Amino acid sequence: MMSLRNILTLIVVLGSLLPAYWMGISMIEKHQHDLLVEKELKLANSTKGIRDTVEKELLFNANLTQWYSKDRLMVQGMHNVLYSSVVRPKIEDFDELSSSISAAYIIDRDWQPMYEINGSMYHLEKSKLLATVRGAQDLYEKGLTFHTSYNDENLVLDGGPSGIVFVSPLLPYTLVPEAYYEPQGYIMVLVSYEDLAKLSRPFLYQQESVSFQYGKLNKLGYNANRFVTYLTLNKEGFASPVELTIIHRISDVERNKELAQSKEQMIRIIIVALCVTLILAILVTRWLIQPIKEIEKVVRSFRRQIRPEINPHKYQFSEFKQLVSLIDSLWQRVTKQMDQLEIRNTALREANQQVQDTNLQLADFNQRLENTVAEQTAELRASLAREEQYQSRLMTLIHFSAAHTGVSYHDIPNVINSGLETLFPNYGIRFGFAKPDSQTVITLTSSEGNELGYFDCDVLALSCDDTILFELLKKLLHAWLELEDFARRDKLSTCLNRTAFDSDFEHAKAEMQNKSSDFLAVLIVDINGLKTLNDNYGHDRGDTLIVKSAQLIRSALSDRQYLYRIGGDEFAIVARECNQAQLRQLMADLARVQNGQWIDLNDDEQYPLTFSVGGASSETESLSQLISMADSDMYRNKRKYYDISDAAIL
């Protein structure tokens, strides 16, 4: 932003320089115009000066010529030995009187050259000039002066080769018009153009020249560098007026140089005038802006919050004094009000700080409250989700436990495992009727001690909810499996019953056909002499025999070999992975376990516990023939038993 000081400086400087500049330009233009006029005037004056000088000189020379032609001593000296000695001094005086006479000849009445000044009589005698001037004899006899031009370099020894010639007859008489005279001789004066040009030199600039032509030349074409004037010299005693063409060759270079020098001088003067004006303008500006600078100082001081020292004598103008005084009073009022405002602001800042502190505390409290609410909400949401998931799993469990209808016994593990995968997808819990080879087996046992099935499950890995859910599942399954087991169990012997045998044997055959097991063996066991015991000691004793027989048979079996009571005193064993050799071993074991076995009838009576065993393995028999072959084998062994018994009794 421009300051008032700069604008004022600009106005003063421009206001003073611009008029001076315009005035200077106008002066230069006027001066140039004057110079051009002066140039024309000088040119005209030069030409006039040349013409006047030449005219004056020629007139002077003509006068001298005529005057000397009437000098009595010279006329007498022409043909008089006594006076002849005065001719030369006379002619020498003549030469001294005129600065422009190039040569002068004195010629006798017979046109014989006699004296010369700066000439050659020899050459004059032979020159055309002499012949020419002789031709004007009738003019001489009238006492007139003849004039012509010459162009012969030999006629003037020290001077120009061309010029004007004046010839006047030497007459001892006073001239009377229309009278005839007899010339006593002739005086011939040669004025060279070169000498006339020397006389014109003061009127010429360097590189300018002037030349002369005898007569009036009208055929000169226009040339801007040439100024032509005509001189007509008419004098009493001349045969005719002398006409001379003066050709002044002008040099514009020199004249323009003079103009340029004059213009340069004028410009210098104007520049000096402009500088002086500028200095004056600066001085005036400094004087004018002094109070403005003082006001600026005052304003800067106020801006720095410092009250300046105000000196009224530094201001030339009363307006500035009033302005500074006004600013000072305003500043005092503003300072007072600012102090009051500062006090209020301090109070407001403190109040604001308190509000901010309170707000911060509130914000902190809100934040903590929000965090607590968010945490509790998240916990609640998670709890609800867990509850929902738990309920969903419970519902799954309920649906699962309620969907037992129509499931065959051998499909039960598949159904249970499917349910386990749904309920405990992350734990890999498995269920089966066969005991797995694992460290984490959980056995499901019936209320009567029968093993209903096996879980392969790491209970410790289960979460609290999953443990509860698993226990619930176990209980539900326990009820289901116990019911199934009850249906498959013979009450008396606690062995599996005939229904279970039919089902299990069909399942075992199916496994064989699916190649999931190598061999299958079936054994038929029939108790010996049950009818006799029943008949003689009652059914209770018979039941005891059945129960103890079942216990003995079971003691000989492994985990993969199952015992079934398929008739009153008849049992069946289904043995998986059992070839012919293993079958023989099992039959041997069954024979071994019954050795020395009996039941007590009373204190001193016992009844032998024996049974006949027959078996068949799929290694040697077809599956469809296994039971009948085992049965046949058992009867064969029973007959052997009785044969041996009968033989012993007999």
Ligand SMILES: Nc1nc2c(ncn2[C@@H]2O[C@H](COP(=O)(O)OP(=O)(O)OP(=O)(O)O)[C@@H](O)[C@H]2O)c(=O)[nH]1
């Ligand atoms: N105490 C008792 N007897 C039964 C039971 N079921 C069937 N019996 C009897 O068992 C007897 C079987 O007779 P048999 O087939 O001749 O058998 P056995 O007397 O052992 O003769 P062998 O088989 O040839 O050795 C019948 O008298 C049946 O009444 C039962 O649950 N309890």
